[in-house]
Amino acid sequence: MTAIIDVDRLSFSFGSGALVQPVLKDVTIAIRQGEIVLITGPSGSGKTTFLTIIGGLRQAFHGSVMVLDQQLINSNEQVKIKVRQQIGYIFQQHNLLKSLTALQNVSMTLEMGNTLTEQQRLERSAQMLTAVGLGDRLHYKPDQLSAGQRQRVSVARALVGQPKIVLADEPTASLDKQSGYEAVSILKQLAKESQTTILLVTHDYRILDVADRVVELEDGVIKNT
Amino acid sequence: MIGWFYFPARLAWRQLVFDRTKLVAAICGVLFACVLVFMQLGFRDALYASAISAPLKLNGDLFLMHKQSEALWRPVTFKRSELMRTLGNPAVAEVYPLYLGLAPFKNIETRVKRTLMVYGFDPDSQIFSVETIRGQQAGLKLKDTVLFDEYSRPEFGPLRQLLDNGRNITEINDYKIAVIGLFKLGVSFAADGNIVTSELNFMRIFPKRNRSDIDLGIIKLYPDASIEQTQAELRLRLNEFVNVFTYEELMQYERNYWANMAPIGFIFGFGTVMGWVVGLVIVYQILFTDIANLRNEFATLKAIGYEQGYFIRVVFASAFFLAVLGFVPGCALSVGLYHLAESQIFMPMPMTLNKVTTVFVFILSMCAMAGFLAIRKLKAADPADMF
Structure with a gap:
């Protein structure tokens, strides 16, 4: 199977001139469809930067980053938006819209495509929330949910659009052991059902066992594969 | 595509109603601007309407006025013979002079003097299209009689x-007269009250005036005559120092005086613009802090694939909702304030559809402008910097 994410000699640095701060150095990695890859490493090792480049949120200039057959190096805004739309994103904080209910938050992902009717969108969002165990919390606003429940809503939001790739940036950082593990297990289970690729950045060693492969990043260099 | 606007508008709406306190504050801001603009326009229109209330009631096809006359209330006189010359035109049926003067009127009860406008005219003519004047013209032929405008300010006394x-005996310009009846015309910014009397009585009230120096000439044409053509002919014939106005032109001339010559038009224009600016700043502040507070949410949406244009539409939809939500109560409140003002300044302040649309467009443009200024803040919502 061909790689769904193919990164070749990616280098990235912050700042310019004398203050230039290299973050990623010659990173090369290929991830196949359906694979669950964990990226670990100490703070400041460039994990999140790597993830934002893959997700089309940050522009990189050196090397090659092929995501879903799109070259993201020196890409324009349209290409990045197209890639983002095919990726589900789970953030460190839940990042839900606090004025919307769980159901409305999840269906925000579907409103973008505008291919479904309102009823279909709400049905699919409700199904997805039921799948993450929140079938009885559809009309709760984020304030009325626990941290673990909120993170599960954001898992539902990332998966409801049936993305090919899910990127997760320390999804368990703000959760206790049990709810963190629950959220990641649900993510893994749902992703395996639909052959979704998951790239998960974490330094939470409690969840290493969900991964097919663990990649360690240190000072912008991949240590072992 | 309905979704193009519907989805961002729906999100904007949901975010607005989520924080009720902020919503109420924002609505109050728009409401304030709305009332301010309504009042400025109301006073201005009342001013213009009252300024032309007297010429509005004049019954003529063409009007002669000295070119140096800035407005009816401060006329420059010209020779009566100039008016009589127009009778040489075959289209002219009748001509009548009108004499105008400001004079102090003594309140019968308190004996306090206050200035009002005195109109002198030929009681045999029909130049005023006011029913109550027409019914009492016979009485005006008597010596020292006047009719008093019931709509004059109450300071003149309960006539x-x-x-x-x-x-009914009092003094105008220190000359004793008898008020023999009432009519209804309305006050203006120039005069707090009105009196009509005969030409002869007018000369008695103003001893320095004489009948050959008139303030306004009123010309009536034969029914089948062309007003424009006669106007053009008269312009060629008459002395160059007189203006020949049609009815509409006379109104326009009066209105222009108050709008441009007098500083009053500028004052109200300035007040209107200030209302716009104050409202703009309030709405801008609300939208700006909203974007700043929701930066994280916008960045999240951007990360999952929403385009910049979507957020711009969200901001403009918010601005639009604020405009509408502030305008509706603002308009209702202004109707009440118009009634209050009418009872205080004795000038008509009608809430016309025209005014409602004008102010709505005004408020809409204000909110749109605030939106334009606020969307620059959207750049701060960059997902790469947030995560």
Whole structure:
């Protein structure tokens, strides 16, 4: 199977001139469809930067980053938006819209495509929330949910659009052991059902066992594969 | 595509109603601007309407006025013979002079003097299209008689009551006269009250005036004559120092005086613009802090694939909702304030559809402008910097 994410000699640095701060150095990695890859490493090792480049949120200039057959190096805004739309994103904080209910938050992902009717969108969002165990919390606003429940809503939001790739940036950082593990297990289970690729950045060693492969990043260099 | 606007508008709406306190504050801001603009326009229109209330009631096809006359209330006189010359035109049926003067009127009860406008005219003519004047013209032929405008400010005294009690003798310009009846015309910014009287009585009230120097000439044409053509012919014939106005032109001339010559038009224009600016700043502040507070949410949406244009539409939809939500109560409140003002300044302040649309467009443009200024803040919502 061909790689769904193919990164070749990616280098990235912050700042310019004398203050230039290299973050990623010659990173090369290929991830196949359906694979669950964990990226670990100490703070400041460039994990999140790597993830934002893959997700089309940050522009990189050196090397090659092929995501879903799109070259993201020196890409324009349209290409990045197209890639983002095919990726589900789970953030460190839940990042839900606090004025919307769980159901409305999840269906925000579907409103973008505008291919479904309102009823279909709400049905699919409700199904997805039921799948993450929140079938009885559809009309709760984020304030009325626990941290673990909120993170599960954001898992539902990332998966409801049936993305090919899910990127997760320390999804368990703000959760206790049990709810963190629950959220990641649900993510893994749902992703395996639909052959979704998951790239998960974490330094939470409690969840290493969900991964097919663990990649360690240190000072912008991949240590072992 | 309905979704193009519907989805961002729906999100904007949901975010607005989520924080009720902020929503109420924002609505109050728009409401304030709305009321401010309504009042400025209301006073201005009342001013213009009252300024032309007297010429509005004149019954003529063409009007002669000295070119140096800035407005009816401060006329420059010209020779009566100039008016009589127009009779040489075959289209002209009748001509009548009108004499105008400001004079102090003594309140019958308090004896306090206050200036009002005195109109002198030929009681045999029909130049005023006011029914109550027409019915009492015979009485004006008597010596030292006048009719008093019931719509004059109350400072002149309760004339109707006084007349019923038979107390009708007072002084105008220190000349003793008898008020023999009432009519309804309306006050203007130039004069707090009005009196009509005969030409002869006018000369008695103003001893320095004489009948050959007139303030306004009123020309009536034969029914089948063309007003424009006669106007053009008269312009060629008459002395160059007189203006020949049609009815509409006379109105326009009066209105222009108040709008441009007098500083009053500028004052109201300035007040209107200030209302716009104050509202703009309030709405801008609300939208700006909203974007700043929701930066994280916008960045999240951007990360999952929403385009910049979507957020711009969200901001403009918010601005639009604020405009509408502030305008509706603002308009209702202004109707009430118009009634209050009418009872205080004795000038008509009608809430017309025209005014409602004007102010709505005004408020809409204000909110749109605030939106334009606020969307620059959207750049701060960059997902790469947030995560």
